[in-house]
Amino acid sequence: xxxxxxxRLEQEGDTLIVTPLFTFSRFTEGDLVGEWNRILNRIDSDxxxxxxVDLGHIPYFGSTLLDWMVQMWKRAQGKGGTLAVCSASQxxxxxxxxxxxxxxxxxxxxxxEAKESLLNA
Amino acid sequence: xxxxxxxxxxxxxxxxxxxxxxxxxxVDVDFAADGKEALRKVQTSPPAxxxxxxxxxxxxGLELVSAIxxxxxxxxxxxxxxxxxxxxxxxxLQAGAASYVPKTALHHLLVETVTDVLxxxxxxxxxxxxxxxxxxxxxxxxxxxxxxxxxxxxxxxxSIVISIGLCDEADxxxxxxxxxxxxxxxxxxxxxxxxxxxxxxxxxxxxALLAHRTTSEPWQSRRLHVQLTISKRSGTFTVRDEGPGFxxxxxPDPTDPANLEKVSGxxxxxxxxxxxxxxxxxxxxxxxxxxxxxxxxxxAAA
Numbered sequence: 235x236x237x238x239x240x241x242r243l244e245q246e247g248d249t250l251i252v253t254p255l256f257t258f259s260r261f262t263e264g265d266l267v268g269e270w271n272r273i274l275n276r277i278d279s280d281x282x283x284x285x286x287v288d289l290g291h292i293p294y295f296g297s298t299l300l301d302w303m304v305q306m307w308k309r310a311q312g313k314g315g316t317l318a319v320c321s322a323s324q325x326x327x328x329x330x331x332x333x334x335x336x337x338x339x340x341x342x343x344x345x346x347e348a349k350e351s352l353l354n355a
Numbered sequence: 356x357x358x359x360x361x362x363x364x365x366x367x368x369x370x371x372x373x374x375x376x377x378x379x380x381x382v383d384v385d386f387a388a389d390g391k392e393a394l395r396k397v398q399t400s401p402p403a404x405x406x407x408x409x410x411x412x413x414x415x416g417l418e419l420v421s422a423i424x425x426x427x428x429x430x431x432x433x434x435x436x437x438x439x440x441x442x443x444x445x446x447x448l449q450a451g452a453a454s455y456v457p458k459t460a461l462h463h464l465l466v467e468t469v470t471d472v473l474x475x476x477x478x479x480x481x482x483x484x485x486x487x488x489x490x491x492x493x494x495x496x497x498x499x500x501x502x503x504x505x506x507x508x509x510x511x512x513x514s515i516v517i518s519i520g521l522c523d524e525a526d527x528x529x530x531x532x533x534x535x536x537x538x539x540x541x542x543x544x545x546x547x548x549x550x551x552x553x554x555x556x557x558x559x560x561x562x563a564l565l566a567h568r569t570t571s572e573p574w575q576s577r578r579l580h581v582q583l584t585i586s587k588r589s590g591t592f593t594v595r596d597e598g599p600g601f602x603x604x605x606x607p608d609p610t611d612p613a614n615l616e617k618v619s620g621x622x623x624x625x626x627x628x629x630x631x632x633x634x635x636x637x638x639x640x641x642x643x644x645x646x647x648x649x650x651x652x653x654x655a656a657a
Contacts, residue, residue, distance in 0.1 A: 267562040274558070294528045296536050297621040301555050304616055325528045332628045333621050334610040 241269050243276055248283040248315070249352055250276055251345065252306065254292050254299060270302070277306060283315035284352045288345050290321030300333050307339065320348035356383045357403035357473055362393040362419065363435070364411045368458075372406060372435075375465050382469070390414025390422070397427055404473060405432045406465075409440055409447075417447050424451030429480075431472050435461065486518035491586040498579040500546050500569055505538050512583065512592075521590050521648050529629035530590065530646050536622035537594040537642050538579070545596030545640055546577035551619035580641075590646040592630075600639035 242253040252273060276282060285306045289295070307317040320342040322330060330336050342348040359382050363369045366388075373384045385402065387393035391413045393405065405423060409416040420432050431453035436444045444455045453472050456464045492515050498504050509531050516527050543549045547568040554561055568574040577597035584591045609620035627633045632645040 267558045271558045294532055296532045296539075296625055298539070300621050301551070305555060308616065325525055325532075328529075328628075329532070329625065332610075332624060334612075334615060337612075338615060 240265055241273065243273065245276075245281065246349065248281060249286055249349060250282045250284070251286045251288055253288040253290070254295065266298070273302075273306065274309065277309045283310065283313055285310045285315070285317045286345060286348045286352070287317065287319045288321050288348075289319060289323070289326050290345075292326070293323050294325045295329060300329065300335065303335065303339075316352065318342060318348040318351050320345050356381055358383045358385055358400070359404045359406060359469065359473075360385045360387060360393060360396055360402040362387045362390065362405060362407035362411070362416070364388050364408065368408065368435075372461065372465065375461065376469065379466055379469060379473075382473075390416065390419035393419055394422055397423060397430060401427055401430050403430075403476060404453075404469065405430060406435060406469070407432060408435050409437060409443060417443060417450065420447050420452045421450050429476075431476055433468060433472060483518075486514070489515070489518050492519060492583065494581075494583040494585075496579075496581040496583075498581065500542050500575070500577065500579070502539075502542060505535060505542070508538065508581070509535050512585075515583075515585055516590060519585055520587050521585055522646065526646070530592075533626040533629040533633075533644055533646075534592055534594075536626050537592065537644060538581070540622050541579055541594045541596035541598075541640075541642070544601070545598035546579065547574050548598055551617075588648055588651045591643065592646075593641065593643045595636075595641035598640055600636075602639055603635050 240255055242255060244251040244253070277285060287303055287306070303317065303319070310317050316339070318340045319330065319335075321344060322341065327336075327341065330341055335341075340348065340351045342351060359376055361369055361372045361376070361384060363372065363386075369386050369388075373386065376382055376384045385396065387396055389411045390407070393407065394414065396402070397405065405419070407416040407419050414422070416434050420434065423430055423432050428451075432451075434444060434447045434452050434455040435458050436455050437458050447455060453475075454468050456468050494515075496508065498508070512534060513527055513531050516522065516530060517524075521527075522530065543554060544551075547565070549561075549564060549568065553564060580593075580595040582593040603623060606620045606623060607614045607617065609615070609617065609624050614620070623633075626642070626644060630644040631647045632643075634643050635641065
């Protein structure tokens with residue numbers, strides 16, 4: 235497990251679990267650069283194919299995280315993998331729906347469901 | 356009387372801390388032997404303050420801090436740390452603990468720290484009660500391009516919107532998402548003229564560009580003008596930057612399947628979704644967003 239100031243990274247098999255933490259909404263631009271580099275380095279490593287974004291620790295998020303998710307998805311796609319999202323709050327699901335991201339990726343209630351969805355991906 | 360909940364798996368240490376707190380006037384002391392028991396007691400009757408040991412069975416002090424901060428943010432927590440656990444103390448403070456006291460210095464620091472934290476909490480409650488009487492707020496901020504101010508301003512607006520009762524908890528979050536998007540849009544795209552592609556591209560290159568723009572003309576002198584008028588009936592949020600402006604009608608629709616993978620336009624989409632009205636001035640460097648409280652409007656019409 236790798237815990238940054240605002241994002242926790244865990245590896246389970248060939249899947250990287252990306253968990254924005256409660257403090258994510260208070261990120262600064264300086265934090266953002268460091269955290270983003272750390273995430274991309276992990277996704278680019280040979281061991282990682284899929285990404286699960288666990289939104290269970292943040293009550294809401296905006297376009298910054300949406301843009302991150304697109305970037306992570308593209309990176310995973312480039313390696314034959316995909317991205318799944320889990321544990322979003324009610325407002326979080328609204329944000330994903332507004333961006334139409336629920337048409338791109340599976341949105342799951344729990345991390346376990348998200349991981350299971352990737353087994354056949 | 357203010358109840359202080361002391362959490363420690365050592366009965367000796369509980370007695371020691373309880374004895375010290377007995378000297379603080381206006382304080383009642385309650386005890387729990389681990390984090391889980393403490394959380395049950397907080398749920399039943401929230402104390403004025405929790406003092407917790409770090410290393411305990413079941414739920415440790417750090418986990419207890421996180422749980423209380425998330426579920427009972429009004430209850431401050433002081434951590435008692437053993438030798439060599441300074442790193443964990445820092446993590447606890449980052450997680451929201453009010454303070455920490457090394458166990459080796461309990462005799463010198465505990466009473467003073469508890470007194471200070473209780474006084475701060477009382478002051479906070481007094482201010483909250485005062486804010487309950489606030490009916491309309493008009494605010495005008497002139498900000499530099501310091502992105503660290505955005506979450507601070509959002510947090511402040513959130514407290515004002517809640518105090519005045521403009522909308523329910525979920526809608527407050529929607530308002531804050533929209534306002535944050537407007538502020539980031541004005542600061543990064545407006546004043547600093549950084550494109551979405553630059554922001555989402557190479558992280559190091561973005562950091563260098565940001566450092567250059569925030570310290571060079573014409574970008575560094577530009578300011579952000581934020582005006583807010585918030586009442587129970589409606590909230591008007593105006594954000595103006597000093598950049599060249601843009602034509603919002605020329606932004607691609609980010610929900611078009613052809614654009615879903617692109618990184619631009621979603622901020623404006625969220626603003627339009629979560630506010631009742633969003634309008635730009637003709638030069639595109641000022642956005643005004645309005646949130647109406649349907650309950651207050653219906654009540655006024657009845």
